[in-house]
Amino acid sequence: MEKINHILFPFYRFENLSACRGILHFVSTAAGNIGYPDGEPSDRMLVARRRLAVAVGFRPEALCLGQQVHSDHIVEVKRQDAGRGAMDRESRFPETDALVTKETGVCLMVLAADCVPILLCDPVKKVVAAVHAGWKGTLAGIVEKTATVMQDRFNCCAADIRAGIGPSIGxxxxxxxxxxxxxxxxxxxxxxxxxxxxxxxxxxxxDLWEINRRQLLAVGIREEYIEVAGLCTKCHSEEFFSYRRSGNDAGRFGAGIMLLGDNEGE
Ligand SMILES: [Zn+2]
Structure with a gap:
């Protein structure tokens, strides 16, 4: 990954996903808590999300989140779902830990603080996914199931799919x-x-990173297309939030991915 030291909100990008045209993605840092600290969205959290959106280059209203429950439930997101969970909790996709879309203008995001955030992209068929894989989701094979949905439902070819396995507990x-x-x-x-x-x-x-990497290999994704951040959130708690380091006080960082329309982005 490379770090983008944006003055509003520093964030990271996977090198392999940055090489894909027509998508935007990020992994946010501990510069701002973009989760729900006390179970409710606070003004501070909403400000942090807006700053992140400006830094990365998307509209905050484009965000779309699931209510993460360590399941293997995957949803297909449509453009009209943009904004679900962006500024409130109630509208999130219920009991959902992975989001997939082939539509532009919706920024799929998962939150983490030790759990493994994984972003997937097929730059050929133009399909993206964001996956939240804690140890339960990893055990349930959520990332291989998501990659399989990309193939079965969206006609993606496994050999085209790029994956970024984000900072998480090492x-x-x-x-x-x-x-x-x-x-x-x-x-x-x-x-x-x-x-x-x-x-x-x-x-x-x-080693949750390696299990998720092996799941991706098992469904046919090329080894050279899988980038593992290799950053442990507990060891790098100045850079990312860690539940195991901070307990209930831990904030959340996010990993997001979005397909850009013809006249959006860089
Ligand atoms: Zn560590």
């Missing part, structure tokens, strides 16, 4: 107890490096 800091470790062991034990050694308390470290 294997360095993601330690789980035995009850969670066993769920990953059942599925991923034979893949070297994904699970760390199990300690005397039955805890182990898990």
């Amino acid at each position: 294997k360095c800091c993601f330690e789980v107890g035995p009850e969670v470790a066993v769920l990953f062991q059942q599925k991923w034990k034979s893949f070297p490096g994904i699970l760390g050694p199990v300690n005397s308390l039955g805890k182990c470290h898990i």
